[in-house]
Amino acid sequence: MDFGIIKKELVCTVKDPAIKSVKLYLVQLLKLNRTERKEYMVCAENTLGLGVGDYVLVIKGSPCRQLEGNKEMPIDNAISAKVDSIFIEERYKFLLNQV
Amino acid sequence: MFLAKVIGKTWSDHKHYSYDGIDIKIIRDVNPETGGLINKPIFALDAIGTAIGEIVAYEVSAEAGKAFEDKKVLADATITAIIDSVDIVKGEGK
Numbered sequence: 001m002d003f004g005i006i007k008k009e010l011v012c013t014v015k016d017p018a019i020k021s022v023k024l025y026l027v028q029l030l031k032l033n034r035t036e037r038k039e040y041m042v043c044a045e046n047t048l049g050l051g052v053g054d055y056v057l058v059i060k061g062s063p064c065r066q067l068e069g070n071k072e073m074p075i076d077n078a079i080s081a082k083v084d085s086i087f088i089e090e091r092y093k094f095l096l097n098q099v
Numbered sequence: 100m101f102l103a104k105v106i107g108k109t110w111s112d113h114k115h116y117s118y119d120g121i122d123i124k125i126i127r128d129v130n131p132e133t134g135g136l137i138n139k140p141i142f143a144l145d146a147i148g149t150a151i152g153e154i155v156a157y158e159v160s161a162e163a164g165k166a167f168e169d170k171k172v173l174a175d176a177t178i179t180a181i182i183d184s185v186d187i188v189k190g191e192g193k
Binding site for chain 2: 032047059063078095
């Protein structure tokens, strides 16, 4: 899983019928100290109710198919949680500036 | 499966319904020969209850969601074992 911030909400009038129930967001990935990385991805999400500026966790790859339980969906990236805070232990604080 | 070290944790109130009662930890890959940290930090679900500073094994991709018995969990990285020690004979396998 990766850490990012919601930059835009995407509006689509024409969608595959299988993903009619999900909303799409544009997410920019972040470092652990919340500075931006130059990586963007389009993520699907349906139950959390998120907005622009929320810090989120994104999931990549085939596990995203089960976003809605047993229903299979053609999705590759999904948002799984809204992050309130991150704790890094004192001795690993130097990692915040890396990567 | 990969070798990693737990370096932190996250709090979140608002999460996918399959995450109830599951912790989300921050881990980083470990170089088994030197013990140094490599690659980017990863957020992983915790299936066994690990503490910060421990060396663990985690799995990625679709199998990660199957670590929680009969529960179907939306996950692409899950911590599945705590590593006590790593034995490597140096210089072999080259």
